[in-house]
Amino acid sequence: MASTPTPSHPARNWRIALVVAIALALAFGGWGLWRVLSPASTDIRAQLADSEAAREQLQSEHEELQQRVATLGRSDQISREANRELQGTLAERDEEIAGLRADVAFYERLVGATAQRHGLSVHALAMQSQSVQARDGTAWHFKTTLTQNLNRGAVSAGQLTLEVEGTNGGKLQTLDWDALRQQPDSDGVAYSFKYFQQVEGDVFLPEGFSPVRVTVHLEPRSGAAIEHSFTWAEATGAAGSAATELE
The missing domain is CATH 2.60.40 (Immunoglobulin-like)
Structure with a gap:
């Protein structure tokens, strides 16, 4: 009765290495899939989304604050200009009042009942x-x-x-x-x-x-x-x- 030939050592070693490589690939693939589908990964994605939303909100608030500062600055400038114009108007009115008072005093000295009589x-x-x-x-x-x-x-x-x-x-x-x-x-x-x-x-x-x-x-x-x-x-x-x- 003839005996079954025994595989050579190099072929057997090659097969063993291939099986080990496939097993490792499956193990790493499973580990990666678990990381992706695990609750911790979902939390990280949610945190990233929340962080992005928070950043956008902060950017919007920053732009709004800048607009408010610009509006307040313009309002302050307008108020200052209006105040200067008001002060100028008041000064002009004070000069007019002083002139009118001088006129009244002059007229009283000239034609008032107690005014002294003077010729030309x-x-x-x-x-x-x-x-x-x-x-x-x-x-x-x-x-x-x-x-x-x-x-x-x-x-x-x-x-x-x-x-x-x-x-x-x-x-x-x-x-x-x-x-x-x-x-x-x-x-x-x-x-x-x-x-x-x-x-x-x-x-x-x-x-x-x-x-x-x-x-x-x-x-x-x-x-x-x-x-x-x-x-x-x-x-x-x-x-x-x-x-x-x-x-």
């Missing part, structure tokens, strides 16, 4: 430099207030001229009306009023001339001439108060 006189003079150059000189705008309450209801009329004293090149010099107007035989500025009037015009001072005193001359249609002098510092320093006294 120069109440105030203001000189203000202009940014105008003419014939090597500088233009100055003058504004003078004339008053009278001696003859109530009577009209005072005439002409007004100026004269300025000063120095030029270290020498005393007086500029009459023609020189100040830079034209010969220049007419004075006409005035006509019952109680008061502001008379204004322009004169020109030559280059290098340093004024010291300015005199207002009044030539009424009837009666004696009247003049009143102001130092140049008084005339230029009174520009603000005199300009607002009757405006």
Whole structure:
């Protein structure tokens, strides 16, 4: 009876290795499937989803807060601008009230029941430099207030001229009306009023001339001439108060 041949050792070893490899593959596959389908894996996926949702919510809240900050900043800027405009308006109103009070005081002194009687006189003079150059000189705008309450209801009329004293090149010099107007035989500025009037015009001072005193001359249609002098510092320093006294 013939015997069954015995497999060689290399073939048998190969088969054993193949069986072991298949068993290991099945084991690892089963372990991976268990990890995927296990409750712990489900919890991790849920945590990841929750984390993503939380991140999106935080991002949305952050953007909303940024928008609120921008809105509040703009609102604060608008409030500041409105406050500055209000402060400016209040300052203007205060100036107007001060001017009106000065007007009332002036009118009371001039026409009030207890006002002292004065004939034609120069109440105030203001000189203000202009940014105008003419014939090597500088233009100055003058504004003078004339008053009278001696003859109530009577009209005072005439002409007004100026004269300025000063120095030029270290020498005393007086500029009459023609020189100040830079034209010969220049007419004075006409005035006509019952109680008061502001008379204004322009004169020109030559280059290098340093004024010291300015005199207002009044030539009424009837009666004696009247003049009143102001130092140049008084005339230029009174520009603000005199300009607002009757405006």
